[in-house]
Amino acid sequence: GQNIDQPTEMTATEGAIVQINCTYQTSGFNGLFWYQQHAGEAPTFLSYNVLDGLEEKGRFSSFLSRSKGYSYLLLKELQMKDSASYLCSPNTGFQKLVFGTGTRLLVSP
Amino acid sequence: DGGITQSPKYLFRKEGQNVTLSCEQNLNHDAMYWYRQDPGQGLRLIYYSQIVNDFQKGDIAEGYSVSREKKESFPLTVTSAQKNPTAFYLCASREGTGANPPLHFGNGTRLTVT
Numbered sequence: 001g002q003n004i005d006q007p008t009e010m011t012a013t014e015g016a017i018v019q020i021n022c023t024y025q026t027s028g029f030n031g032l033f034w035y036q037q038h039a040g041e042a043p044t045f046l047s048y049n050v051l052d053g054l055e056e057k058g059r060f061s062s063f064l065s066r067s068k069g070y071s072y073l074l075l076k077e078l079q080m081k082d083s084a085s086y087l088c089s090p091n092t093g094f095q096k097l098v099f100g101t102g103t104r105l106l107v108s109p
Numbered sequence: 110d111g112g113i114t115q116s117p118k119y120l121f122r123k124e125g126q127n128v129t130l131s132c133e134q135n136l137n138h139d140a141m142y143w144y145r146q147d148p149g150q151g152l153r154l155i156y157y158s159q160i161v162n163d164f165q166k167g168d169i170a171e172g173y174s175v176s177r178e179k180k181e182s183f184p185l186t187v188t189s190a191q192k193n194p195t196a197f198y199l200c201a202s203r204e205g206t207g208a209n210p211p212l213h214f215g216n217g218t219r220l221t222v223t
Contacts, residue, residue: 042214
C-alpha cells in the first residue's frame with residue numbers, strides 16, 4: 001500500500017519563507033514530484049527529485065531524503081500569487097501515480 | 110500547441126443518469142489518467158491507461174468506466190452506480206517511456222449531479 005502525508009493548510013506572509021513537508025511510505029520508489037495547483041485550475045509540475053539532497057529552481061527548492069521517506073518544498077520570497085495548493089506525488093516506478101492530500105498555502109500581505 | 114483538452118468545463122446531470130467526460134490529447138503520450146478532486150482534497154486516481162486498448166483501475170474505480178480505443182482519447186463515464194459523483198474531474202497524460210516524466214493535466218470538468 002501507499003501512505004502520503006502533508007499538512008492540510010499553512011499560512012505565511014508576503015516576503016517570508018515557508019517549508020511544506022511530505023512524508024511517504026510506498027512500495028517502490030523512483031523519485032518524488034511536486035505540483036502546484038491554483039484554485040479551480042489544473043495542477044502544474046514544479047519539481048522532481050531522484051537523489052537525496054536539495055535542488056534549487058529560482059524561488060522554489062525541493063529536498064528529498066529517500067532513507068527517511070521525506071521531502072519538502074521550500075518557497076522563498078513569498079508572493080501573493082504563491083497562494084495555491086501544493087501536491088506531493090511519489091513515483092513508485094509503476095504507471096499508477098498517486099498524490100498526497102495536498103497542502104493549501106495562504107499568503108497574506 | 111500540444112495539450113490536453115477536457116470538455117465540457119461544467120456539466121450538470123440529474124441523479125440516475127450516466128454521463129461521459131471527454132479527454133483528448135495531442136501530445137502523443139502513451140499513458141493517460143483520470144483523477145477526481147473533492148473540495149479541499151487531493152487527487153484520487155480513478156483509472157489509468159498505459160497503452161491503447163488497455164487500462165487499469167485506480168483507487169476509486171467503483172461506479173466509473175473508461176475506454177482507450179485511440180491513443181489520443183480516454184473518455185470517462187460516470188455511471189448511476191457512483192454514489193457521490195459531484196466533483197472536479199481531471200484528466201492527465203505522460204510519456205510512456207523516458208526518465209520519469211511528469212503528468213500534464215487538462216483544465217478539468219466540474220460535474221454537478223442533483
